[in-house]
Amino acid sequence: MLRERERVVLDFSRVQDRAASGGRRGGALDCEPGVVRLFGVADLGARGQMSGWGEPEDGHVWNDGPQATLLIAVPAPPSRLLLLLGGEPYVSRLRPAQEVTLFGNGLRIGFWRLTQRAGATLSAPLEPEWWLRRGGRAVMRLDLHLPNSARPIDIADGPDGRELGFCFRTICLRPLADEADMTA
Amino acid sequence: MTLRPATLLGDLRERADGGFDGWCWAPDRPGERLVVDLLVNDTVAVSMVAGLFRPDLLPLGCGDGHHGFSLRLPPDHVPAGEECLISARERRSRQVFGRVLRAGPGLAPPGAARLAEAAAAVEALWRDLAPLRTAAGPAGRLRAAFGRLAGELAALERPAASCVPGVANPALTLVLPAPAAAGHRAALAPALAEIGADIVPADPAATPQAALAAAGSRGGCVVLLDPARAPSAASLMALARAVAQAPDAVLVAAPVAEAAAALVRPMVNATLGLPAPLGVLIGGPGAVWGRLGVGESITCGGDVVFACADLALRTRLLGRPWRVVTEPAAPIPPADGLPPSPHAIARLHERWGFGA
Structure with a gap:
């Protein structure tokens, strides 16, 4: 049985193969520490979104399904960083809470239970040793588990047939000293 | 180039x-x-x-x-x-x-942002009401009609036993909690008649905006908040003198009983919606004001003599002039940042008859 970390490395190989073969989602999302990037068509498009994502929209992108995988990269060697994911959970009367578990390269690094349909920032520290070195870059596979994702059409909340859990708007990797939410 | x-x-x-x-x-x-x-x-x-x-x-x-x-x-x-x-x-x-x-x-800070938002909302309301503030033309007639209607409504609220005819153009209007208004009206009838004052009762279980609006549309407005105590005739006369000096002023004269503390904040907030360029906030036990978080205050012997900073700040935010009404015989130092002298504070107590 493969250890978890080895499995992650193998997964990376598959991801890189897919990127090399001209996959629609492309390769890892290059993040410059300190810069807020925007999900959606205007900035990130589908970059780094390996699986479990809807089509990028204007200023945001939804997950589509109970697990979404995002591949991010920073210049190596990475420092201690704070991952900030800004967005809004899909919460309705029939889906009163969204639970989000975040794994980074197989390590569980965060859990949130969101009950308000309002702007929220998921923040989690990323230690340097959690990253995998690939040439001059350090890469991390972020797996977001959203088991409460729901299709609005199934719960009489609209015609959308996607399985929605969280609407992602911004991503930022910041030096860990600054833990405040930056985006509006 | x-x-x-x-x-x-x-x-x-x-x-x-x-x-x-x-x-x-x-x-x-x-x-x-x-x-x-x-x-x-x-x-x-x-x-x-x-x-x-x-x-x-x-x-x-x-x-x-x-x-x-x-x-x-x-x-x-x-x-x-x-x-x-x-x-x-x-x-x-x-x-x-x-x-x-x-x-x-x-x-x-969170408070300043909220205060700025509230000030902007009040300012917008103030602008919207501008036509109603002019005396001439249809708007003036509408205002007069509103004043008459408010007077009639206020009269309807009074208990029949103590109901007296409302004063047409009162020099001074008192806003008193409804349960106390009837008794106070009877006790103060001579003084009210002498100075041409009237009483508008306020429902203590509701927000006082309606009563304040009714009083504000009729003339100088004095708000007395103590439901347990009738103001003395001397206090009433002092208030009348102050109002005569600044006929557009809204005075919140508050010999506040502990039981009435919950009424003070909405009353103070409500005065900001009235078309008055001046604001004065006077008196009351210090403990009450402290619990309400009313800005800076100047205390004397445990009583707050002036607790006007909060109201002053908000009137400044609205771009409205601010000063403390003074009595000609014994001027009270204006609220220009300098505390009044002990002599003036003592005279204030003596003249206005407020205190614990």
């Missing part, structure tokens, strides 16, 4: 909540999402890709309109209590396209 064409367009505005909105677009790179650095005194505090959609950019011909940004400064990047310059700079060209001067995090 040859003018170079603009290579960068943008804007930076500060929001009421302390965050920043703006946009940035380079005509020579029309499709590029530019990275904007927000600098605090020339130090980069936070950066963002300017890619938010702003519909107002489309008529300007700025690309596809996806060139906006919205940021909040990390608290540790703002010097505490010092003026600082916030600049927005496009990263690649290093061109600064927007600047905002502000003074540290003290400018954006």
Whole structure:
């Protein structure tokens, strides 16, 4: 049985193969520490979104399904960083809470239970040793588990047939000293 | 000299909540999402890709309109209590396209933002009501009609046993909690008649805006909040003198009983909606004012003599003049930041008859 970390490395190989073969989602999302990037068509498009994502929209992108995988990269060697994911959970009367578990390269690094349909920032520290070195870059596979994702059409909340859990708007990797939410 | 064409367009505005909105677009790179650095005194505090959609950019011909940004400064990047310059700079060209001067995090405490919002709302309401404040024309007649209607409504609220005819043009209107109004009216009938004053009862279980509006439409307005005690005739006369001195003033004279403390805050808030350029807040046990968090106060022997800072601040925010009404015989020092002398405080107690 493969250890978890080895499995992650193998997964990376598959991801890189897919990127090399001209996959629609492309390769890892290059993040410059300190810069807020925007999900959606205007900035990130589908970059780094390996699986479990809807089509990028204007200023945001939804997950589509109970697990979404995002591949991010920073210049190596990475420092201690704070991952900030800004967005809004899909919460309705029939889906009163969204639970989000975040794994980074197989390590569980965060859990949130969101009950308000309002702007929220998921923040989690990323230690340097959690990253995998690939040439001059350090890469991390972020797996977001959203088991409460729901299709609005199934719960009489609209015609959308996607399985929605969280609407992602911004991503930022910041030096860990600054833990405040930056985006509006 | 040859003018170079603009290579960068943008804007930076500060929001009421302390965050920043703006946009940035380079005509020579029309499709590029530019990275904007927000600098605090020339130090980069936070950066963002300017890619938010702003519909107002489309008529300007700025690309596809996806060139906006919205940021909040990390608290540790703002010097505490010092003026600082916030600049927005496009990263690649290093061109600064927007600047905002502000003074540290003290400018954006949660309370100040909410207060500014409330002040803006009140100001808007004040502007909307401007036509009703003019005396001439249909608006003036409407105002007079409203005043008569308010008087009639107030009369209907009075218990029949103590109901006396309302004064047509009172020199002074008292707003008293309804249960106490009847008794006070009877006790004060001679004094009320002498100074041409009237009483408007307020429902203590409801917000006092209606009663205050009724009183405000009729003349000088004095709000007495103590449901357990009738004001003395001497107090009433002192109030009448003060109102005569400043006929447009709203006076919140508050010999506040502990039991009535909950009424004070909504009363004070309600006075801000009245068309009065002056505000005065006088008296009451210090413990009550302290619990209400009413701004700065000047105490004397455990009683708060002036607790006017909160109201003064808000009237200033509304751009309305502020001063303390004084008695000609014994001037009370104006609220110009200097505390009144002990002599003046003692005289105030003596003349106005307030206190614990």
